[in-house]
Amino acid sequence: xxxxxxxxxxxxxxxxxxxxxxxxxxxxxxxxxxxxxxxxxxxxxxxxxxxxxxxxxxxxxxxxxxxxxxxxxxxxxxxxxxxxxxxxxxxxxxxxxxxxxxxxxxxxxxxxxxxxxxxxxxxxxxxxxxxxxxxxxxxxxxxxxxxxxxxxxxxxxxxxxxxxxxxxxxxxxxxxxxxxxxxxxxxxxxxxxxxxxxxxxxxxxxxxxxxxxxxxxxxxxxxxxxxxxxxxxxxxxxxxxxxxxxxxxxxxxxxxxxxxxxxxxxxxxxxxxxxxxxxxxxxxxxxxxxxxxxxxxxxxxxxxxxxxxxxxxxxxxxxxxxxxxxxxxxxxxxxxxxxxxxxxxxxxxxxxxxxxxxxxxxxxxxxxxxxxxxxxxxxxxxxxxxxxxxxxxxxxxxxxxxxxxxxxxxxxxxxxxxxxxxxxxxxxxxxxxxxxxxxxxxxxxxxxxxxxxxxxxxxxxxxxxxxxxxxxxxxxxxxxxxxxxxxxxxxxxxxxxxxxxxxxxxxxxxxxxxxxxxxxxxx
Amino acid sequence: xxxxxxxxxxxxxxxxxxxxxxxxxxxxxxxxxxxxxxxxxxxxxxxxxxxxxxxxxxxxxxxxxxxxxxxxxxxxxxxxxxxxxxxxxxxxxxxxxxxxxxxxxxxxxxxxxxxxxxxxxxxxxxxxxxxxxxxxxxxxxxxxxxxxxxxxxxxxxxxxxxxxxxxxxxxxxxxxxxxxxxxxxxxxxxxxxxx
Numbered sequence: 001x002x003x004x005x006x007x008x009x010x011x012x013x014x015x016x017x018x019x020x021x022x023x024x025x026x027x028x029x030x031x032x033x034x035x036x037x038x039x040x041x042x043x044x045x046x047x048x049x050x051x052x053x054x055x056x057x058x059x060x061x062x063x064x065x066x067x068x069x070x071x072x073x074x075x076x077x078x079x080x081x082x083x084x085x086x087x088x089x090x091x092x093x094x095x096x097x098x099x100x101x102x103x104x105x106x107x108x109x110x111x112x113x114x115x116x117x118x119x120x121x122x123x124x125x126x127x128x129x130x131x132x133x134x135x136x137x138x139x140x141x142x143x144x145x146x147x148x149x150x151x152x153x154x155x156x157x158x159x160x161x162x163x164x165x166x167x168x169x170x171x172x173x174x175x176x177x178x179x180x181x182x183x184x185x186x187x188x189x190x191x192x193x194x195x196x197x198x199x200x201x202x203x204x205x206x207x208x209x210x211x212x213x214x215x216x217x218x219x220x221x222x223x224x225x226x227x228x229x230x231x232x233x234x235x236x237x238x239x240x241x242x243x244x245x246x247x248x249x250x251x252x253x254x255x256x257x258x259x260x261x262x263x264x265x266x267x268x269x270x271x272x273x274x275x276x277x278x279x280x281x282x283x284x285x286x287x288x289x290x291x292x293x294x295x296x297x298x299x300x301x302x303x304x305x306x307x308x309x310x311x312x313x314x315x316x317x318x319x320x321x322x323x324x325x326x327x328x329x330x331x332x333x334x335x336x337x338x339x340x341x342x343x344x345x346x347x348x349x350x351x352x353x354x355x356x357x358x359x360x361x362x363x364x365x366x367x368x369x370x371x372x373x374x375x376x377x378x379x380x381x382x383x384x385x386x387x388x389x390x391x392x393x394x395x396x397x398x399x400x401x402x403x404x405x406x407x408x409x410x411x412x413x414x415x416x417x418x419x420x421x422x423x424x425x426x427x428x429x430x431x432x433x434x435x436x437x438x439x440x441x442x443x444x445x446x447x448x449x450x451x452x453x454x455x456x457x458x459x460x461x462x463x464x465x466x467x468x469x470x471x472x473x474x475x476x477x478x479x480x481x482x483x484x485x486x487x488x489x490x491x492x493x494x495x496x497x498x499x500x501x502x503x504x505x506x507x508x509x510x511x512x513x514x515x516x517x518x519x520x521x522x523x
Numbered sequence: 524x525x526x527x528x529x530x531x532x533x534x535x536x537x538x539x540x541x542x543x544x545x546x547x548x549x550x551x552x553x554x555x556x557x558x559x560x561x562x563x564x565x566x567x568x569x570x571x572x573x574x575x576x577x578x579x580x581x582x583x584x585x586x587x588x589x590x591x592x593x594x595x596x597x598x599x600x601x602x603x604x605x606x607x608x609x610x611x612x613x614x615x616x617x618x619x620x621x622x623x624x625x626x627x628x629x630x631x632x633x634x635x636x637x638x639x640x641x642x643x644x645x646x647x648x649x650x651x652x653x654x655x656x657x658x659x660x661x662x663x664x665x666x667x668x669x670x671x672x673x674x675x676x677x678x679x680x681x682x683x684x685x686x687x688x689x690x691x692x693x694x695x696x697x698x699x700x701x702x703x704x705x706x707x708x709x710x711x712x713x714x715x716x717x718x
Binding site: 106107110169172173174176177178180181182207208209210211212213214215216219230233234235238241244245248306308 | 530531532534535538539541542543544545546547548549550552553556560563597636638644645693695696697
């Protein structure tokens, strides 16, 4: 890959498959991440539909309970590590150098490596479904002693998680190194777009907690194969310890999944409200506060293990405190829209739905934070409803919104707005049909991760299953729209959106292979 | 653009070191958790104290505490395991003995390790065992039966509001691991917590 051409737009790279394997270009790697996430989205979605099919009626219809459990486990692992995280890393790769006026990511070779680990990690994890004893079926939280009963699949899952962790740590190191070193002169930290800010903080979270998960699963591995007793009570260990380690990772992890979404929404809302973001600096501080709080609330996932009153109170109040910076964000978005000259293109529709539906998920989170009430909700479908509300119309809607928002910039073509709106309405309606009834069955006592249920839960489960299939098929429309836009369509301007502001819009659409070869002037 | 080439590299190395340190921190959580459980009695880990210390207690005849015994077997272990009596009234400060009956129903020898746990957790540090079958592992031949004693004393410092203390034992089959590893009985903690 020797480039003798003068600096400029000329992009000299191998063609065909070798271009993608050897690429160190931030846009190519961003594209790879996004396509990988898109493919895994359909794989994980297919598993969700297997789960929902089985739950359409009480009793066992299609799959045996072991396979059902490995579907819930794999669905979660794929959606968390294979969809939301790579998708946001893809956006980070594409957009951060463009937003801060850099040429590329700071560590391009590391970038290539961190992507190409992923397909292998997920192939390895997926292969466990075909092994003796089946895939992991103890839930994505991997609690022992259940998970230690996994057959041959366990080491494969553990090593796959190690690889995913390495990939996201390297991605995070790259993001931080880029933001700290590659900014154009004059781009001070407090002038950075909020998407860059949220990613900077997310990257620090990733570096802080992914290694802890890696340590935890390594302990599982040595407990199972090397006679250690971290979680084995007979040898002096304690399974509850794993829950502490897991959720010390797990709670920052859920903010890793949502903070970049906040960045996306904070970028899109001002564009279509045609007003600058309300309370920029409070948004930055709120993001940092949420990140800090994420480290001291983990035990709210495990109130029922039994903890001293002081502990329960601390984790309850600390958890409720998260609502304060999150509320600041929601009010700031609403204030940005207030008296704005709003238009409702597809990215804006998804962003507004994000605010409303994410807030619903936030409120059910507050209910779960209440220790005495949590004893009723724990491990029921209410929890499932809660985290799907913050992850599907939360993170996933933000990913979809970001795709519609930036796709014209990436491809130089405008997507089909009519189909985009159709995709929005189908998604917004079906996502609620899917997940809203889960609140009710959860409050009525339906436990999660069980393939069968009592007769009285049938109606709501059938509604949820219909919604899930509707939502799933609506995403095929999204796939079609993306392919259509890549292949052709109306030419867009460099600005693309009337109200868009930021360095990325000063580049051509599609942007040159190397973003800013001369640093832009920052006002 | 004015980019100092070594500077992204330096950032990367620093961040890599942080990641490495956090991997270590994950392991550090293990002793931290043990220490926390020791102090708070969290997880019902009870105290094993030598007899010399226990004689210091004054018997409080005016106060009666109910001690209940619960027995469990882990993962289909083929033993019978039950307390001789399920409940006794005791005075804090005085040593009592309770017996547990165990028999091996299987046709082969099994090595078992009992793991004790005390609820409520605030009583855990005040429930002192001076002699217990859980201090060592127990080997039972096929069909063998055994009566196993535990001698305990409740520290009179037990908070007034605690009137019932439940001592639970779970036997684990450690036949496989007993050959490979020394079992650390001093650091035993509870396996599952029933509310």
